[in-house]
Amino acid sequence: MRLLEGIRVVEVGGGLPVSYATKMFADFGADVIKVEPPEGDVTRGMAPFIGNEPGPDRSAVYLHTNTNKRSVVLDLAAEADRTRFAALAATADVLVESYAPGTLDSWGLGFDALRGRRPRLVMVSITPFGQNGPYAGYEGSEVVYYGMGGPMLGNGTPDAEPVKLGGYMSLYHLGNSAATAAMGALMVAEQPDGEGVHVDVNGLESQLTNADRRTTFLLNYAYNHVSTDRVSALLSALPNGPYPTADGYVQMVVTMPWVPRMLAAIGDPELNDLFARVAQDPTLLAQPETKEAIDASLYPWLLDRTKQEVMEIAQRHKWPVTALKTPVEVLEDEHFKQRGFFTPVEHPTVGRVVHPGAPFHVAEGWELRTSAPYLGQHTEEVLGELTGDGVAADSLSPAAQQ
Amino acid sequence: MASLPLTGIRVLDMTVVWSGPTVTMLLSDLGAEVIRIDNPWLFPSSTRGMVARPNQGQMATMGPLGSAYPDGDAGEYPWDRHAMFNWHARGKRLVTLDLRQPSGREVFLRLAGVADVFVENNNVATLGLLGLDWETLHAANPRLILLRMPPAGIGGPYSSYLGFGAHFEAVAGITAVRGYRDSDPSTTTSVFQMDPAAGSTGAFAVMAALRRRQRTGEGELVVLPQVENEMNHIGEMFMDAAANGNENPPLGNRDRNAVQGVYPCRGVDQWLAVTVATYAHWRGLVEAMARPAWALDEKFATAEGRMAAHDEIDAGVSSWTAELEAFEAFHALQARGVPAGPLMNEAAVFYDSHIRARGFFRELDSEHAGRHEYPGHQWSWSGPPMRWEPVHGMGQDNEYVYRELLGMSQEEYDALDAEGHLARGYLKSDGSLL
Numbered sequence: 001m002r003l004l005e006g007i008r009v010v011e012v013g014g015g016l017p018v019s020y021a022t023k024m025f026a027d028f029g030a031d032v033i034k035v036e037p038p039e040g041d042v043t044r045g046m047a048p049f050i051g052n053e054p055g056p057d058r059s060a061v062y063l064h065t066n067t068n069k070r071s072v073v074l075d076l077a078a079e080a081d082r083t084r085f086a087a088l089a090a091t092a093d094v095l096v097e098s099y100a101p102g103t104l105d106s107w108g109l110g111f112d113a114l115r116g117r118r119p120r121l122v123m124v125s126i127t128p129f130g131q132n133g134p135y136a137g138y139e140g141s142e143v144v145y146y147g148m149g150g151p152m153l154g155n156g157t158p159d160a161e162p163v164k165l166g167g168y169m170s171l172y173h174l175g176n177s178a179a180t181a182a183m184g185a186l187m188v189a190e191q192p193d194g195e196g197v198h199v200d201v202n203g204l205e206s207q208l209t210n211a212d213r214r215t216t217f218l219l220n221y222a223y224n225h226v227s228t229d230r231v232s233a234l235l236s237a238l239p240n241g242p243y244p245t246a247d248g249y250v251q252m253v254v255t256m257p258w259v260p261r262m263l264a265a266i267g268d269p270e271l272n273d274l275f276a277r278v279a280q281d282p283t284l285l286a287q288p289e290t291k292e293a294i295d296a297s298l299y300p301w302l303l304d305r306t307k308q309e310v311m312e313i314a315q316r317h318k319w320p321v322t323a324l325k326t327p328v329e330v331l332e333d334e335h336f337k338q339r340g341f342f343t344p345v346e347h348p349t350v351g352r353v354v355h356p357g358a359p360f361h362v363a364e365g366w367e368l369r370t371s372a373p374y375l376g377q378h379t380e381e382v383l384g385e386l387t388g389d390g391v392a393a394d395s396l397s398p399a400a401q402q
Numbered sequence: 403m404a405s406l407p408l409t410g411i412r413v414l415d416m417t418v419v420w421s422g423p424t425v426t427m428l429l430s431d432l433g434a435e436v437i438r439i440d441n442p443w444l445f446p447s448s449t450r451g452m453v454a455r456p457n458q459g460q461m462a463t464m465g466p467l468g469s470a471y472p473d474g475d476a477g478e479y480p481w482d483r484h485a486m487f488n489w490h491a492r493g494k495r496l497v498t499l500d501l502r503q504p505s506g507r508e509v510f511l512r513l514a515g516v517a518d519v520f521v522e523n524n525n526v527a528t529l530g531l532l533g534l535d536w537e538t539l540h541a542a543n544p545r546l547i548l549l550r551m552p553p554a555g556i557g558g559p560y561s562s563y564l565g566f567g568a569h570f571e572a573v574a575g576i577t578a579v580r581g582y583r584d585s586d587p588s589t590t591t592s593v594f595q596m597d598p599a600a601g602s603t604g605a606f607a608v609m610a611a612l613r614r615r616q617r618t619g620e621g622e623l624v625v626l627p628q629v630e631n632e633m634n635h636i637g638e639m640f641m642d643a644a645a646n647g648n649e650n651p652p653l654g655n656r657d658r659n660a661v662q663g664v665y666p667c668r669g670v671d672q673w674l675a676v677t678v679a680t681y682a683h684w685r686g687l688v689e690a691m692a693r694p695a696w697a698l699d700e701k702f703a704t705a706e707g708r709m710a711a712h713d714e715i716d717a718g719v720s721s722w723t724a725e726l727e728a729f730e731a732f733h734a735l736q737a738r739g740v741p742a743g744p745l746m747n748e749a750a751v752f753y754d755s756h757i758r759a760r761g762f763f764r765e766l767d768s769e770h771a772g773r774h775e776y777p778g779h780q781w782s783w784s785g786p787p788m789r790w791e792p793v794h795g796m797g798q799d800n801e802y803v804y805r806e807l808l809g810m811s812q813e814e815y816d817a818l819d820a821e822g823h824l825a826r827g828y829l830k831s832d833g834s835l836l
Contacts, residue, residue, distance in 0.1 A: 144742060228466040
């Protein structure tokens with residue numbers, strides 16, 4: 001029996017965070033039903049596309065975040081489909097939704113209404129700013145969450161604009177947090193005297209509580225009334241960031257305890273002397289000349305070697321340095337090849353698509369059993385299962401009757 | 403009445419830096435009794451501060467976290483005062499034990515016998531070196547769930563490699579896809595997003611394993627390769643690379659599916675993030691800007707047209723935001739349904755009306771850091787109130803855990819002390835505090 005087999009999750013509202021939150025359940029065996037509007041989930045329209053051509057089943061974002069799910073089309077703007085949705089929600093252990101606060105309530109599908117039929121329902125509401133407060137109802141996005149909630153003002157160079165992380169990191173992180181919250185709430189509902197739980201997960205707080213160094217910076221503000229920006233992030237002369245090699249870059253973050261390992265790996269007497277002086281007077285590390293002197297020793301050594309060589313030499317000395325690789329290079333990297341991380345899945349019309357692998361390993365755990373569904377692929381099947389639950393067989397939605 | 407989901411669950415915590423500690427923080431918030439084990443003879447770098455007891459000169463040269471102690475003062479117990487540790491330490495029991503000594507290992511196995519979960523994120527070789535591999539732990543307690551969090555997994559050439567999130571993100575393709583457009587990686591700053599991502603997933607995994615144990619009665623080994631978890635967060639880029647050979651170079655603050663940017667506002671280092679993903683967003687933006695002539699061109703009516711004119715839109719929006727306070731522009735756009743947000747430093751977050759109204763910051767005591775406001779829980783819910791309890795000092799719970807929980811006699815406890823297991827901080831070779 002797979003890790004999460006037996007759990008039914010229904011998702012509605014669409015978007016990347018909801019899709020990723022329920023993928024965490026689907027890939028470990030839960031029965032996840034994705035409720036889509038007639039025009040399809042917004043992720044279906046998101047680039048990049050397999051084959052570089054748009055199409056409702058060709059978005060890599062959609063294909064990645066909707067594996068192992070069933071797709072049901074319901075138009076919640078229509079009364080009849082709201083009835084069907086209520087019947088479907090009454091079969092759910094977990095409902096994950098991403099509408100603006102109050103939207104489901106206005107349709108008679110809010111937590112209290114749905115709990116009337118399913119007392120132990122877990123409903124996870126994913127929003128930009130939460131269910132209440134002055135910004136509740138405001139719109140969010142990848143860069144809005146990171147800019148307001150994350151440590152964005154500390155990321156980038158002082159003479160340029162702050163810069164965000166790649167792709168949709170804050171949206172995935174929001175989905176990841178929502179999955180954890182959902183699991184905790186499910187374990188409340190499943191107790192012998194359990195009860196339904198409504199969870200408020202939002203983009204802003206998922207960043208404030210757990211993004212990069214932000215939470216440490218926030219507590220440091222409480223302790224010291226200082227904020228961190230792109231200038232104060234550069235206080236130390238110790239190597240930090242990508243450094244050039246013969247064929248690309250390596251990533252460094254050298255902390256004081258790692259300096260002896262760096263010195264052993266490089267074996268440069270001048271560098272050794274410099275750090276002997278630093279040991280006597282640590283304030284030297286705050287001086288730009290010290291950074292120049294360290295870099296003057298590092299650059300020739302690095303530029304004589306490939307990034308892979310630098311990484312291997314450094315790691316032999318337990319000095320944390322890694323080669324900076326692009327996704328194309330990573331696909332061919334021996335480490336991930338040996339681990340079998342990348343996982344091809346055959347899609348009936350798109351063809352063979354290589355997916356990223358498991359976020360964690362357990363016995364009878366993660367598996368890509370089916371690729372992401374066509375729009376409404378399972379409408380008839382899923383609504384058919386509900387006929388015993390007060391939905392007449394002849395009341396199937398138009399999409400299902402096709 | 404239902405109780406917190408992990409009520410009655412005991413978690414052993416042998417974690418460093420942020421990823422492992424985030425897992426145990428979440429488990430503690432959800433009701434578990436977390437017992438964190440520190441070795442008083444080994445200061446773990448970048449966990450309870452950068453170095454054990456920094457002098458003023460060192461503090462000034464270790465970046466923004468060098469002096470992240472209350473009032474910039476490392477105090478008598480610096481390891482109990484650092485912000486990088488205290489934010490996740492709430493509610494955890496703290497004990498000391500030297501696992502390298504046979505007596506320490508023996509005590510640990512007794513603890514494992516009364517625990518449900520053990521979480522560790524050390525170097526992949528550490529458990530084996532301590533004689534605490536999965537087989538040994540499973541034999542000591544067949545119901546124990548072990549969560550291991552090796553950064554690059556167990557197996558493969560990099561599995562023994564050392565580094566922070568920034569290092570593994572670099573070797574796994576995650577760093578190469580961020581940074582300024584048309585720049586080389588030398589302008590890309592180090593970030594550490596692998597840890598929080600692994601924190602959420604680790605707590606998810608432990609709870610899933612606990613659910614399964616209710617059915618099987620058996621513990622199990624859970625392995626979370628931290629960087630592979632995070633690689634899922636750029637999953638579509640690997641799929642694009644594999645299917646299309648596309649490199650996905652950095653886009654700065656732009657987005658493949660929307661017009662997006664970060665625009666300068668009035669003041670020093672004041673910025674507004676704006677995303678225009680739909681025509682409705684575009685109309686809202688144009689209205690908020692009071693319909694400037696440049697923005698009325700029909701070419702902006704389609705997503706393709708807007709993407710093609712991104713530079714022109716950036717210039718127009720920048721000239722509008724430059725005259726405004728970031729929060730003024732934020733509310734003007736949000737009132738018209740446009741995703742926008744001011745870039746907030748820590749001071750701005752601390753005094754933000756929304757964050758305050760939600761009661762996000764909450765006071766917390768710490769044995770050696772005093773009483774301060776701390777960033778709150780990751781989510782809120784209608785369920786039983788999540789735990790919010792003081793930050794303990796290192797070794798503060800030695801007596802409770804060894805005497806009460808394990809039922810040691812005073813003689814046994816004194817022997818532990820004599821063997822150097824019990825301390826309130828990190829020790830020099832003569833047994834005095836570092």
